Amino acid sequence: MLRWVDGRPSETLSSLDRGLAYGDGLFETIAVRSARPRLLEHHLARLADGCRRLSIPLDQALLRAELLAFATQLGEGVAKLVVTRGDGARGYAPLGAATPRRLLFGSPWPSYAPANVSQGVELFPCRTRLAEQPLLAGMKHLNRLEQVIARGEWQEPRYAEGLMRDMSGRVVEGVFSNLFLVREGRLITAELSRCGVAGVMRAWLLEQAAEQQILVEIRDVDYDELLATDEVFLCNSLYGIWPVRRLEGHVWPAGALTRKLQGILRTLLDF
Amino acid sequence: MLRWVDGRPSETLSSLDRGLAYGDGLFETIAVRSARPRLLEHHLARLADGCRRLSIPLDQALLRAELLAFATQLGEGVAKLVVTRGDGARGYAPLGAATPRRLLFGSPWPSYAPANVSQGVELFPCRTRLAEQPLLAGMKHLNRLEQVIARGEWQEPRYAEGLMRDMSGRVVEGVFSNLFLVREGRLITAELSRCGVAGVMRAWLLEQAAEQQILVEIRDVDYDELLATDEVFLCNSLYGIWPVRRLEGHVWPAGALTRKLQGILRTLLDF
Numbered sequence: 001m002l003r004w005v006d007g008r009p010s011e012t013l014s015s016l017d018r019g020l021a022y023g024d025g026l027f028e029t030i031a032v033r034s035a036r037p038r039l040l041e042h043h044l045a046r047l048a049d050g051c052r053r054l055s056i057p058l059d060q061a062l063l064r065a066e067l068l069a070f071a072t073q074l075g076e077g078v079a080k081l082v083v084t085r086g087d088g089a090r091g092y093a094p095l096g097a098a099t100p101r102r103l104l105f106g107s108p109w110p111s112y113a114p115a116n117v118s119q120g121v122e123l124f125p126c127r128t129r130l131a132e133q134p135l136l137a138g139m140k141h142l143n144r145l146e147q148v149i150a151r152g153e154w155q156e157p158r159y160a161e162g163l164m165r166d167m168s169g170r171v172v173e174g175v176f177s178n179l180f181l182v183r184e185g186r187l188i189t190a191e192l193s194r195c196g197v198a199g200v201m202r203a204w205l206l207e208q209a210a211e212q213q214i215l216v217e218i219r220d221v222d223y224d225e226l227l228a229t230d231e232v233f234l235c236n237s238l239y240g241i242w243p244v245r246r247l248e249g250h251v252w253p254a255g256a257l258t259r260k261l262q263g264i265l266r267t268l269l270d271f
Numbered sequence: 272m273l274r275w276v277d278g279r280p281s282e283t284l285s286s287l288d289r290g291l292a293y294g295d296g297l298f299e300t301i302a303v304r305s306a307r308p309r310l311l312e313h314h315l316a317r318l319a320d321g322c323r324r325l326s327i328p329l330d331q332a333l334l335r336a337e338l339l340a341f342a343t344q345l346g347e348g349v350a351k352l353v354v355t356r357g358d359g360a361r362g363y364a365p366l367g368a369a370t371p372r373r374l375l376f377g378s379p380w381p382s383y384a385p386a387n388v389s390q391g392v393e394l395f396p397c398r399t400r401l402a403e404q405p406l407l408a409g410m411k412h413l414n415r416l417e418q419v420i421a422r423g424e425w426q427e428p429r430y431a432e433g434l435m436r437d438m439s440g441r442v443v444e445g446v447f448s449n450l451f452l453v454r455e456g457r458l459i460t461a462e463l464s465r466c467g468v469a470g471v472m473r474a475w476l477l478e479q480a481a482e483q484q485i486l487v488e489i490r491d492v493d494y495d496e497l498l499a500t501d502e503v504f505l506c507n508s509l510y511g512i513w514p515v516r517r518l519e520g521h522v523w524p525a526g527a528l529t530r531k532l533q534g535i536l537r538t539l540l541d542f
Binding site for chain 2: 020
């Protein structure tokens with residue numbers, strides 16, 4: 001598959017890269033359809049925010065041009081973008097001298113079961129809890145051992161995703177998705193100032209909710225509230241929306257608001 | 272400088288490495304003196320423990336042989352070892368198929384001021400707090416953004432290290448060191464089951480304390496106790512022991528037990 005480093009085809013990078021040494025960087029996983037990156041502005045905005053928070057000086061115009069050129073070559077599939085602080089000497093200090101590195105990876109469209117969208121999924125209840133670190137919360141950075149450990153908790157294919165809670169037991173997200181509850185017609189999703197990844201599809205759905213005058217609550221969510229809610233769904237920028245059908249014996253219907261949002265996604269983004 | 276990948280000279284690695292993608296790996300920073308890795312058994316033991324906890328199947332005998340050969344070539348300096356889960360496909364799942372990758376980096380002996388050992392150092396009070404994650408605590412894994420951010424908090428050379436506390440304000444460690452308090456002849460160091468790195472020099476000093484019948488307390492330490500204690504010192508496997516002289520206007524002497532441990536280090540490990 002297609003792999004670029006700093007805008008040129010390459011399958012290797014310098015072993016001095018701080019992305020390897022410390023996970024000192026960020027990434028985006030971007031759907032490419034008909035040679036166009038989908039939700040490009042949202043991906044670029046989140047990446048820019050992460051770069052600002054980590055003080056990684058990234059050339060946004062160059063990156064945008066590169067992503068468009070990469071999508072043209074890829075055609076259909078997934079473009080994963082990794083931005084690191086670049087090569088470093090020994091030591092943690094994020095010295096100004098390093099030049100950020102851009103990596104792009106193409107892969108085929110993932111083979112998720114079509115029933116995940118139509119009938120919904122079963123969630124695995126991960127024991128791995130998310131640590132609370134406000135300085136990193138919301139960013140899609142490269143320190144992802146919690147997700148690696150959580151995803152290692154189950155192999156059974158009947159679980160399409162896993163539920164992640166924080167150290168206090170609050171409901172936060174999926175391992176590679178954000179989570180929404182629906183209650184009395186309102187959308188509820190976890191506040192992500194202590195942990196979690198602020199997903200691009202989550203951001204897009206929050207904008208759509210505002211347009212559609214659907215009430216939204218972004219706040220802490222406890223486990224009992226999740227179990228008692230009317231509908232639950234997951235989202236990310238590759239698969240769109242998966243209704244959650246089951247978790248630890250609790251069953252939810254793929255309800256009206258979940259179906260409505262799936263319809264909007266289909267209409268506006270051709271999901 | 273000398274760089275090896277999987278036992279052979281190389282300055283690059285595959286861009287699919289999970290160390291880059293997720294920080295999915297571990298590292299050791301090893302002093303090499305007279306062509307021998309110092310505290311080799313301690314480094315290998317900690318690495319083996321980390322590999323077991325992260326389910327990374329590493330060939331320990333191969334690694335030991337490689338480290339010895341690398342040290343022979345390096346002669347004097349620092350050997351940094353990175354072990355990753357190896358190349359991965361898209362997704363967090365730590366599939367059994369990946370072959371772990373071993374990277375070795377040589378660098379010259381760091382140019383710390385000799386006065387750090389003789390007169391002690393001033394600590395910078397980092398605002399960055401360590402998140403509490405028992406699944407990762409103690410390991411020297413590659414998810415090190417907290418240390419990158421903390422080390423970015425100061426540039427003034429008068430601070431040789433920074434103090435890191437956890438989310439509850441407890442005193443844990445330095446950015447690249449462990450921390451000990453001395454109080455009425457006893458050694459006190461933070462318990463590292465929620466956060467922190469269990470340093471190799473910390474382990475060696477705890478063994479020496481047992482041999483010398485010095486009482487040790489491994490437990491939570493609060494900030495007021497740090498400020499009120501008799502002596503404070505930092506340690507790591509490269510510089511040995513630095514007395515802490517000052518923190519936020521508080522001043523400590525380089526006291527008797529700190530000097531005694533420095534003497535033992537000098538005698539037994541030629542620091």
